[in-house]
Amino acid sequence: MGWAQHMKGWRLHGWRYPFLCWAVARLFNKQWYLQNNPDVAAEGGNAFAHGLLYGLAEGRELSPHISISGYGYCGHPPWKPSQAVIHYWWWGRWRGLSPLPRFAGTDTQMSRRSQLCLAVFAHSVGTRLYGAERSLLDVLSTLKSLGVATVVVVPNASNPSYLDALRHVSRSVYVVPYGWWREGEADHPVTLASIQSLLEASHANAVYVNTLTLQAPAVVARRLGLPVLTHVRELPVYDHGLCHALNSSAQGVVAHAVTHSDLLVVNSQCTANAFQYTGAPVAIVPNTIDMSGWQAVPALQPDRQRPLRIGLLGSLIHKKGLEDFVALADSLVHKGVAAECYLYGENTPDLDALLDQRRKVDKASGNKGSVFHKGYVQDPKDALSNLDVVVNLSHFQESFGRTVLEAMAAARPVVAYDWGALPELVVHGETGFLAPLGDVQRVAHWIEVLANNPALLASMGRAGRQRADALFGTKAHQAAMAHALSRLFPTVVTEVNQTNGSR
Template identity: 35%
Template sequence: MPHSPQELSEPDNFDPIWYLQTYADVRAAGIDPWDHYTQVGRSEGRHGGPVQARELDHILWRGYADTAAPELRRLLHKGPPREQAVAGWALARWEKEQGNLTAAFDAIQVFHAHPEGMQIIRHPGPYLLGVQLALACEDQPEAEKIRSAGIERFGPLPDFELAGMLCAGARGQDDWELSHYLIRLYVPHNVMPITLRPDWDGSRFDRLDGQPGPWLGAPADTLPRISVIIPVFNGARGLPTALRGLRAQTWPNLEIIVVDDGSTDDSLAIARQQADEDPRIRVIPHEQNQGAYPARNTGFAEARGDFIAVHDADDWSHPQKLELQARHLIDQPELKATVSHWVRVGNDLDMTRWRMEEAWIYRNVSSLMVRAELRETLGYWDRVRVNADTEYYYRILAAYGPDAIREVCAGLPLSFGRTETQSLTMQSATHLRTQFKGVRRDYMEAAHDWHARAHTAENMYMPCIPGQRPFRVPEAIGLGDPQGPTSAYDLLSASELFDPDWYRLSNPDVLLADLNPVRHYLNGGAGENRDPGPLFSSGGYRRAQGLDEDAIPLLHYEENGRAAAAKPLPVFLGALADISADLPRTLVFAHTSGKTLFGAERSLLGVVERMARRGQCPVVVLPTLRNMGYLDQLLEISAAVEVLPQIWWRVSCPPQPETVTAIRGLIRKYGSKEIHVNTMVLDAPLVAARAEGCESIVHVRELPAQDVALRRNLGADAETLRRILLEQADRFVATSQPVADWLGCPDRTVIRPNSVDEDLFSLPFQPEQCLNVALISSNIAKKGVADFLAVARLIAAEGRPIRFRLIGPNTQDLHLLRPWPDNVEFRDYAATPAEALAQADIVLSISKFAESFGRTVMEAMAAGRPVVCYDRGAPPFLVESGVSGFVVPKDDPQSVANAILALEAARGQLLHMSNAARQCARLLQEQAMQA
């Protein structure tokens, strides 16, 4: 017997649609998702649905805190255990970065209270963060407990030795005790230990020390020379420690180049003093401050070494750092560079990585050691204020491939980076958080684009001082060099009609994949007629300007259309445009306009056609335009079609102000007294109507109480969605009794089924000797394609000559479900319901979610086709079991197969069922067409 959601321990945690889409083997096997999850999947560690908290964590750092943070807090307190745990991890990092240590500690404790989270976050990060937050909140026992749990799970990683050092410091242990943790950090890895020197002045950071013995290798003059560049600007505080660490390096053939970048403190004097003491040190002063990367370039140009590395003036390096990195370059001639790992700390060696990831110890791009010949092939560091070391790192990979750089001693800190609040990494305009959204992200996007366009190393050469930059950079981080030529990317980035935030929110695939919106639009989004912002319609502009499919609509507008006064939101006049202007126009808002027409589009056609028949003048507002044939159909029955891009309702996020303003303008433009919204997933029209004193009617075509995916997309439980909807709208049209029951306001609700094409009632019903059973759908997992194939297999096992037809578009889900049984054939998308139903004798409705009406069911009944449907959602209210078809237990392919076999065996009843189906459909059609 199939399991119901209520039988699971966490019903809200399971999403059968997502489960089928995620696990191809379950789809291919045709297994009921509930059965697989409860009997096998859960014990295998499979997830029952997407982890919403992970998606929210992703967008939290990308400029959507106002949306993501409240939803994460809701999940933290009210979500199922795994959502609570992951929300705890996400909020702990966020609250810590905001300075809310108590809230961060509370959140990470929620993570550690739920083992389900550890199945999803499978790295030491939550344990290390837990230690740090517990100590910050003076809960030392909890810190020790979390550290021990981390070691038990992951083993004695170097990060846990650092955690032990923090705990020891919190207990008041002296530097001798702390040194034991530093020793244990390196000894298991056969790397020289380090300690804290008690006989030196300064902070713990400044007392880091390694004691290398005498060099026992080859003579220094037979070894490659390593040049280390230290750019310094007002770094007198840290420079002595940095130079002390470098002077203690084990590698004997060493050159240290200090480039003083116009310091006004004692940096230059310190450098010169140390140069007097050590002939390996050279000092190059800049008359004026130029920036860290120009200073590096000065040193790069002067370096005499075979290998060249950089060292920041406030860091300290392990004595073997340069040796370990150089060994790999010597042993592997194919390598172009090496990097090592580091840890960011404060003066007292407290951990200061700005955002906790998997560990405190991570790759140090600034430790890049390159072969000197790269200076001739790839050139110098980019002349910008931040991130040029990261750009150079990726330039090497782009030029020479992913194996060109080797990470040395991964997970072991070969340097300690000192965190200073005044550094560019910690200042707001150039903070490290801007790697997710801001100047760092914009810079790297432009750099990656240059790498991709350049293709070869020869084309990636960067001069020390370029006459013109190879690509444009944000002014906030540029150094005044002439910008590169304006590209299509630059033009669209500067357009006020391109709204990157809006593009991400309206295209979740772009947001979750962390793609650059402008590049996505240029590289494919425009071709799909995705809209770049709330005030430009790609499809509408393409149609109005007659552009071919390869054109980029917004690019055409910026290069040609703007000067010609073309409209970014064109209006298309319909057949009813000439009706008296005194007759008010009724705005009708659609919520989708797909490449092919399915229930949502056809339901809108029905609404508009009924309005036109009643003498109204409907003006359709499309949220996007991707199907020009659909536009043509709407123009035949409307006064006009406006295209106004819109984003679906999200409970925690108010509608876009530009969209609300535009809709208010449309209400005034057409003198509308009422608006119709063809879905409950749009809120901007309702907000605008309320502001204009215009009545709003929502045609509710959803069943949130039985639709996990919809609730997740809208960001609230069913009761919250219902309450808000009742507050926002004046009246409702429900497509079925279950929808009306969910709304629970009969005084404001009428039930009006979807209407269907009238010609279906005259479609001949002439079953062939071999019955044709059809699934007419969008052919995605949620429509029950896996169950359809399971039914076909069951019928094939009975040896019955029955054909099964998949009528709809070719989809990835269908591809992943192959191989199909021999009795299944793919019939492709049919342009009209009549074309689809002409290929069917029996129609199945076996969706894995609750259909709010079941348009295909009614269309099949109007065409006299008996329907076999699952007992889920609204279809059972349309089909009279045993009379016009069969209603069978949901998620039960065997029952579907039994019903089909019964229909085949009693072929004499097919005509009676056909007539009964048509009679029922006629009654529904009359109800649908009522005024």
């Protein structure tokens, strides 16, 4: 490290910096850090300095031997990463505190000899919750309702509220640093040993991986003779970013998932089609939604006294159709449709560039549509309550479309492109409209139809809510998950169903 970097450390951490620097130096594993943070490896430079000055603050783990975020979660309130490092090195390790902590859950169901226990591995944990994280909570809730015990394993504890939610629907939560698999790279032996220890300690009957981006849990499961269920929520052939992150081709990603799984649990028929010629056993378990909370979102009451409010929600990046959304706003102006277009999601470089370009080109123009960035909202109900119509204009195939389902649950009609899994959710002419991929003018046409027919707007919203409840509600999800589990555990699932039926 250079003198300038040390001065930065002093400014960030004050008098604690020498103690922090010493502790990080003793805990840091350069090879593991670079392997699990390919962006840092690509930049070059001093890996240790990055971990000390940036990685800790960003929630990155330093080594397979310890979870800094997991150890910090032990504090009340949770400690900051720098505090956790200092506490562990200068105090906790001498007191025998675990560097890879386990936290008890609140699932107090009595354990039975025949009770199925799954070790469920999350693919990532960040400061924000997105579709995969919410879907994992839904899966855990359904498994709990089926009487299946779960122990959850997460790669970090950087989101304490998310860990609290995981503990609420599981028997316990383990924090073990691990990263995504990359073709040609082997998992670290310490990571494999840690996973093996927790699987043996938890007496898990199977491993349930919440994504096809992991490898280590499946490798250990094979060692122990445990079956592996991989919940696939990705369509590699249409996700070049994912393939790049995994250093593989779409065919390689699919083959990897098939090789490392005994059962593929997929979230749509569209996703199932990606594996139709592989010979792998596949069970469809669509994403679900708890309608009890969504009934509180007021149904649409169209108001002709204000502009129609149209929203696009989710990751605000190019492949989600940002340019199409802006073009839609402009097209509606040319059609004479009074509309305001809202973007809900975190700020991104793609969004900044798009809005900056729009400001420069259209500074003096009065014929452009109104586009507003409303920021990230923790609860999508808050965003949807403010909208009349939701659009999905993704330029990559959605494997499901969680924001579409949430819009339906909120009784908002949806206009989307007719590809990927979206036609499995949106019924054209009944719960919304579908348009050919990239046909912004057709999307604008359907928006105009809704703007000119308030009764249709409201009726489509009601139909969407009914469809969400009937096909994607809690009972439907429980039935689909029970059927999937029965593929590997027919005796256990039969007993679970009989037990639930007698309650």
